[in-house]
Amino acid sequence: MNIETLTTHASYIAYMKKVASMIASLPNTSQREIQGEINSHIYESLRTTPGLSVEEALQRFGDPDAYLPEWAAVKKMEIAAGSFDPIRIFKALLLGMWNHSTHAIKYIVFALLYVFTFAFGLLCILKLIFPSHTGLLISGQGFTFGFNSDIMGVHEVLGWWFLPICLFITILLYVIITILLKASLPKFK
Amino acid sequence: MDTKIIVKWETQVKKGILDFIILLLLRERSQYGYELLEYIKEKTGYDMAEGTIYPLLNRLKDDGLIDSKWVEMETGMPRKYYSITDAGLSGLESMKTFWISLVNNLEKLL
Numbered sequence: 001m002n003i004e005t006l007t008t009h010a011s012y013i014a015y016m017k018k019v020a021s022m023i024a025s026l027p028n029t030s031q032r033e034i035q036g037e038i039n040s041h042i043y044e045s046l047r048t049t050p051g052l053s054v055e056e057a058l059q060r061f062g063d064p065d066a067y068l069p070e071w072a073a074v075k076k077m078e079i080a081a082g083s084f085d086p087i088r089i090f091k092a093l094l095l096g097m098w099n100h101s102t103h104a105i106k107y108i109v110f111a112l113l114y115v116f117t118f119a120f121g122l123l124c125i126l127k128l129i130f131p132s133h134t135g136l137l138i139s140g141q142g143f144t145f146g147f148n149s150d151i152m153g154v155h156e157v158l159g160w161w162f163l164p165i166c167l168f169i170t171i172l173l174y175v176i177i178t179i180l181l182k183a184s185l186p187k188f189k
Numbered sequence: 190m191d192t193k194i195i196v197k198w199e200t201q202v203k204k205g206i207l208d209f210i211i212l213l214l215l216r217e218r219s220q221y222g223y224e225l226l227e228y229i230k231e232k233t234g235y236d237m238a239e240g241t242i243y244p245l246l247n248r249l250k251d252d253g254l255i256d257s258k259w260v261e262m263e264t265g266m267p268r269k270y271y272s273i274t275d276a277g278l279s280g281l282e283s284m285k286t287f288w289i290s291l292v293n294n295l296e297k298l299l
Contacts, residue, residue, distance in 0.1 A: 003265065003266060036259070036266075036267065036269070037222060037243055037269055038240070039266055040221070040222070040223070040266045040267060040268055040269060041222050041223045041226075041239065041240075043265060043266045044221070044223035044224070044265075044266075044268070045223055045239070047265065048223075048227075060238075060239050061238070061239045061240045062238030062239060062240035062241060063238075063240075064240070066238055066240060066241060067238065067240035067241045067243060067244055068240075070244040071243055071244045071247060074244075074247060074248075074251065103251075185251065
């Protein structure tokens with residue numbers, strides 16, 4: 001079997017179409033990487049096994065649902081972490097938790113770290129809505145950095161400086177966690 | 190006992206040691222995905238859905254135990270060759286030590 005015969009075969013086209021739809025959210029380079037690996041495998045399978053049909057080779061390779069979700073999840077995570085885009089990271093973490101079972105715990109830990117980080121961002125919003133209840137609140141018993149509904153005997157010392165401080169902490173934690181997430185991922189080539 | 194249970198158990202055991210098997214086979218020489226899979230079948234008799242080896246290879250790459258590179262072929266499609274890294278060789282030694290100890294302990298029970 002030559003390459004042209006394979007790539008124009010109806011079953012092969014249908015199979016690769018399904019693969020393409022499952023990895024459509026990945027960048028072109030990653031899509032080409034995965035498709036290249038599948039192409040190469042099917043081609044070698046047909047080349048070395050006389051009498052094997054394209055359908056049989058595809059069946060032996062397995063349904064894309066069985067192997068692609070995990071494969072795609074890691075690639076997606078790598079791209080998301082590299083982009084520093086919180087929405088992409090959120091989506092990739094969700095995908096990783098569902099589809100990448102061996103690293104699901106790692107992704108859950110990172111998700112919790114992001115929730116902790118965005119809690120500081122949320123404090124900025126609370127400061128705008130409840131300025132006297134939010135900030136560095138000092139009382140006779142100690143202090144609270146955040147929000148407190150009971151402000152009897154408590155005074156807030158940072159004032160509006162609380163906003164840039166919280167923003168700085170949010171951004172700093174976000175960058176550190178994302179760098180750690182990126183470092184924990186494989187280096188796909 | 191139900192043979193299905195035994196078959197399931199055998200599959201789980203083989204699946205569990207697939208990382209170990211891949212590293213052992215890559216220690217011999219660099220191999221491309223299909224070649225490696227055929228080698229696994231030949232050496233272990235483990236017949237799996239072929240596509241499932243690739244997430245596993247990527248995971249081993251995640252862990253820095255193996256590396257890969259595309260090689261253009263004179264005829265046919267390019268092949269992605271996988272090779273074991275220094276960290277992989279070191280990890281393999283630890284796995285071997287554990288395996289030998291496990292087998293010895295199990296033999297005492299048999």
